[in-house]
Amino acid sequence: MEVYVDDMLVKSTRASHHVNHLGEMFGVLRTYHMKLNPQKCAFGVGLGKFLSFMVSNRGIEANPEKIKALQNMRFPTKPKEVQRLTGCVAALNRFISKVTDKCVPFFDALKGSKRSEWTPQCEEAFQKLKEHLGKPPILSKPNVDEELGIYLSVSQHAVSFVLVREEERVQLPIYYVSKRLLDTELRYKEMERLALALMVASRKLRYYFQSHTIRVLTNHPLRQALQKPETSGRLLKWSVELSQFDIKYVPRVAIKGQVLAAFLAEFSHRPAPAASGEVEVTKWKLYVDRASSENGSGAGVLLISPEGHKITSAVRIKFKASNNEAEYEALISGLRLASHLRIERLSVFSDSQLVVAQAENANTDALAKLASSRDSDTLGVIPIEELERPTIEEQAKALIIQAGGNWMTPRIQYLMDAQLPDNKDEARRIRYATIPRAPLENLTSILSPWPFAKWGVDLIGPLHLAPGGLKFAIVAVDYYTKWAEAKALTTTTEAACTKFMWDHIVCKFGVPHSIVSNNGKQFDNASTRRFCDSLGIRKDFSAPIHPQSNGQVEAVNKILKYTLKKRLDNLKGKWAEELPKVLWAYRMTSRTTTGxxxxxxxxxxxxxxxxxxxxxxxxxxxxxDDDNAEGMNGELDLLEEKRLDSQLRLAAYQQRTARYYNKKVRQRRFVPGDLVLKRVTQSTKPKNTGSLGPTWEGPYRIKEVLRPGTYVLESLDGKRIQHPWNVEQLRLYYQ
Incomplete structure (x- = not known):
């Protein structure tokens, strides 16, 4: 049974079942006290009009009246007549393959403010359209849970696609769609246009994509283009949107249906290769590939004669080589082997090409892995060539310049020797120069492997004194779900913070894997360590004076304080009463990062x-109750998929943020043994110095590099500093 607003259609594959199906339909109508208009009802119809389409057991056909109206139409002479023609075509576009390409001359005739002209191209397109509608295709209807296929096509002006199903080894069309490219889309690369066609298909035919597994029939690496990490922002956005559907990418096979002949070529705007009268000369085939492992790099070479005989070889690369260099060495080794055999005509295949012969390249991939493995010498079956140095070595060239002073010289002298120029104005500019605020290290994103595994904890306050002596708030945030817990406190003692972690994290959501906090005594103390050790919780600390290390909870703190400020106006002392409401509003609001x-x-x-x-x-x-339980079970079944989609959105959001942030980075790196100064903290600041106290203290020595931008320090006498320090709180010490 199909329902479209107020139209209902009851279909049966067999006449004997039709009466039973009608009985079920009338039973539903009686249950909800609904009535039908007898004058608009028809029963036992083998062929009938429904929603302006002709529906029968053969499939869905175009309305003959609309086709006849278009075929009887004379060629237009006025703009309104051209618009009427395009309107008639739009009513039938579901049955016309690549309808936009067929109507391009009509659109060009209407373009601009000038009077439209009916050109010979328009007349030719009009006649071809009539011929096409003379034998309109019959559209098929997919069965439940049937796997469907989709053919994509890109032309100079539009992207088109057709959804098909296969029955008795014949592909039957379900839906034709075509979309004209906008001015910005015309500048897309070919692979982006192909991805755009799939994206338009998923939006236009969303019902089919949600109900069926879709096989994208393409001979181009569309899946790799959408899923590679370094893909553009546009493709990454489309990839996240397409991830909600069950899509498979399979190579094209022979199109089994005359009505699909227009989709033989995926890029129909490419010029066809010129016909040549030359006799094809038999060629040798060379397949090369490279592989890398912890033991080094290797390359595989497979040479196939015209008669099908195979010659295999492997190359072990003993010097440090990039992927591109290893690929070049594999190609040079294969060409060297071909030259030794005096081969004159050769076709080369490798992974660097978009389309490769996958079966043969699998052999070369195995050879390359053999060459890079540790136990390859013990096999003694495949000859292995060892390369001690690159085949083509390029000598490094150094440019000798005259050493002399420049605009940086006085600044370097001031930083190293505290020496200022004699000119007072210049000395003042150097002494009070603006300190660059560009970040010093690339952004590091933090992900949680599963819900409620990683929590961030922080304090807010002191706030306005609330009834009950409440002055502080403690907040905890789960990195995966973004769920937040908060509680108002009178004091921020060790016991109060530990009790909050027990009551609001462990007792509600189970024992987490790790908890991240700052280095305050409320979290960095013996009592909290015993609590975490007893439950097997890993306690992580952010770098001193660097709250960005625990940025998730800092962001939630900002949201809670901003919302409290908006709700309280002048009654700031009631923040403790409003905290649960603000926390509830946060939990019910969609997050930008996860959607x-x-x-x-x-x-x-x-x-x-x-x-x-x-x-x-x-x-x-x-x-x-029954429907509610069934709906809840359905939502729980989809929970894992929802969480996976949210993590994909989060990863895409973090990539965009990191890409924007890293553009401004001016890296500052230290190595073990460097002497540095660290920023003075509140605990190490000398007493009674106030704002006139020193900003930096030291020197200290870099003892260990935990990760880029995070360092372990020690004093000059070898005493280890307790917590790691971020590069933004360090500066080089000049002796």
Whole structure:
């Protein structure tokens, strides 16, 4: 049974089943006290018009009246007549393959403010359109859970696609769609246009994509283009959107259907190769590949004669080589072997090409892995050539310049020797120069492997004194679901913070893998360490004076304080009463990073909001225990998929943020043994110095590099400094 607003269609594959199906339909109508208009009903129809289409057991056909109206139309002479023609075509575009390409002359005739002209190209396109509609295709209807295929095509002006199903080894069309490219889309690369065609298909035919597995029939590496990490922002966005569907990418096979002949070529705007009368000369085939492992790099070479005989060889690369260099060495080794055999005509295949012969390249890939493995010498079957140095060595060239002073010289002298120029104005500019605020290290993103595994904890306050002596708030945030817990406190003692972690994290969500906090005594103390050790919780600390290390909880703190400020106005002392409401609003609001609310990420369904009581929704107005339980079970079944989609969105968001942030980075690196100064903290600041105290203290020695931008320090007498320090809080010490 199909329902379209107020139109219903009951279909049966067999006449004997039709009466039973009608009985079920009338039973549903009686249950909900619905009535039908007898004058608009028809029963036992083998062929009939439904929603302006002709529906029969053969499939869906175009309305003959609309086809006849278009075929009887004379060639237009006025703009309105051209618009009428395009309107008639739009009503039939589901049945016309590549309809946009067929109508390009009509669109060009209407373009601009000048009077439209009916050109010979328009007349030719008009006649071809009539011929095409003389034998309109019959569209098929897919079965439930049937796997469907889609053919994509890109032309100079449009992207087109056709959804098909296969029955008795014949591919039957389901839906034709075509879209004209916008001015910006005309500048897309070919692979981006092909991805755009798939993206338009998923939006236009969303019902089919959600209900069926879709096989994208393409001979181009579309899946690799959408899923590679260094892909452009546009392709990455499309990849995230397409990840919600069950899409498979398979090579094209012979098109089994005359109505699909227009989709033989994926890029129809490419010029066809010129016909040549030369006799094809038999060629040898060379397949090369490279592989890398912890033991080094290797290359595989496979040479195939015209008769099919195979010659194999492997190359072990003993010097440090990049992927491109290893690929070049593999190619040079193969060409050297071909030259030794006096081969004159040769076709080369490798992974660097977009389309390769996958079966043969699998052999060369195995040879390359053999050459790079540790135990390759013990096999003694494949000859292995060892390269001690690159085949083509390029000598490094140095440019000798005259050493002399420049604009940096006085600044270097001031930083190293505290020496200022004699000119007072210049000395003042150097002494009070603006300190660059560009970040010193690339952005590092933090991901949690599963819900409630990694928490960030921080304090807010002191705030306005609230009833009960409440002055502080402690906040905890889960890195995966973005769920937040908060509690108002009178004091920030070790016991209060540890009790919060027990009551609001462990007792509610289980024992986490790790908890991240700052280096305050409330979290860095013996009591908290014993608590974490007893439960097997890893305690991580952010770098001193570097709250960005625990940026997730800092961001939530900012949201809570901003929302409290908006709600309280002048009554700041009531913040403790408003904290649960603000926390509830945060949990029910969709997060930009995940696209979901923390509540739905945690429990699998959305909470019922007060607005749904005032303006009833379906789940509050019609409540049935069985339907409610079934709906909740369905939401829980989709919870893992929802969480996976949210993590894909989060990864894409973090990549965009890191890409923008890293553009401004001016890296500063230290190595073990360097002497540095570290910024003075509140605990190490000399007493009674106030704002006149020193900003930097030291020197200290770099003892260890934990990761780029994070260092372990020690004093000059070898005493280790307790916490790691971020590069932004360090500066080089000039002796």
């Amino acid at each position: 979901e609310t923390p509540f739905s990420m945690a429990y699998g369904i959305e909470a019922v909001l007060p607005v749904e009581i005032e303006m009833p929704t379906l789940r509050t107005f019609i409540h049935n």
